[in-house]
Amino acid sequence: xxxxxxxxxxxxxxxxxxxxxxxxxxxxxxxxxxxxxxxxxxxxxxxxxxxxxxxxxxxxxxxxxxxxxxxxxxxxxxxxxx
Amino acid sequence: xxxxxxxxxxxxxxxxxxxxxxxxxxxxxxxxxxxxxxxxxxxxxxxxxxxxxxxxxxxxxxxxxxxxxxxxxxxxxxxxxxxxxxxxxxxxxxxxxxxxxxxxxxxxxxxxxxxxxxxxxxxxxxxxxxxxxxxxxxxxxxxxxxxxxxxxxxxxxxxxxxxxxxxxxxxxxxxxxxxxxxxxxxxxxxxxxxxxxxxxxxxxxxxxxxxxxxxxxxxxxxxxxxxxxxxxxx
Numbered sequence: 528x529x530x531x532x533x534x535x536x537x538x539x540x541x542x543x544x545x546x547x548x549x550x551x552x553x554x555x556x557x558x559x560x561x562x563x564x565x566x567x568x569x570x571x572x573x574x575x576x577x578x579x580x581x582x583x584x585x586x587x588x589x590x591x592x593x594x595x596x597x598x599x600x601x602x603x604x605x606x607x608x609x
Numbered sequence: 610x611x612x613x614x615x616x617x618x619x620x621x622x623x624x625x626x627x628x629x630x631x632x633x634x635x636x637x638x639x640x641x642x643x644x645x646x647x648x649x650x651x652x653x654x655x656x657x658x659x660x661x662x663x664x665x666x667x668x669x670x671x672x673x674x675x676x677x678x679x680x681x682x683x684x685x686x687x688x689x690x691x692x693x694x695x696x697x698x699x700x701x702x703x704x705x706x707x708x709x710x711x712x713x714x715x716x717x718x719x720x721x722x723x724x725x726x727x728x729x730x731x732x733x734x735x736x737x738x739x740x741x742x743x744x745x746x747x748x749x750x751x752x753x754x755x756x757x758x759x760x761x762x763x764x765x766x767x768x769x770x771x772x773x774x775x776x777x778x779x780x781x782x783x784x785x786x787x788x789x790x791x792x793x794x795x796x797x798x799x800x801x802x803x804x805x806x807x808x809x810x811x812x813x814x815x816x817x818x819x820x821x822x823x824x825x826x827x828x829x830x831x832x833x834x835x836x837x838x839x840x841x842x843x
Binding site for chain 1: 669674707
């Protein structure tokens, strides 16, 4: 957990199924950020956890009306405000 | 001569189904040279016009980051197909139109197939096809690949687009005053390289240079205008 500008930010990988939030920040190497942006994970988009595989990798999300599976490394780089 | 048509779209938009509908399922399957990515080619004849159809890999975007995206992009940029059919999932327009914008930027001769219209309708979406076509500046054909709806209209649109090739006005996506100034400066420099500018759309190259696209930067590395470019980019 990280609090910047007073609001609580959580990593996607820390969310439980059913939880969601607005994307506020994407970190990591440019190629990864680019790929996440390409898939619709843009700032301000609402994303929700649908389910989690055992050990939390991969995770399935609902974003912009479609389902998306992400690996742990990817989830670690996306921050949402809940 | 047959019209060369490339099919492109996000994964899971019904691209293969449209390919099969157009070609009657008869495809020549191979690999892209040197890569383990499938390459499918087929033929289609409509009202006496012959079309050669190639199925490009399903991609979300056209960056140089993945092999699928690079294959799709290189094919469009290097082979310059007569018509590129962008298959868009009507039930998921927002994400799908991102690729459409990238294709417009690549200055491909585009036809948009708005597929899965039935699912979009079931989801309660009402898409104003005419308005979408006007905003994009492109022909848009609603289709339902599973029931083969809209296939004749799509073929007609492909043939029409092939006839109008090079005479259509390309819509420009503006990046705002600050970026546009830099883009046009870079574009001006790139235009001095005759080889580069005859092969690629210069505005697209300029945008990719700003994005730091590795493939494009590699190409510019050998250009006589490289020094001048580096001065501007700092």
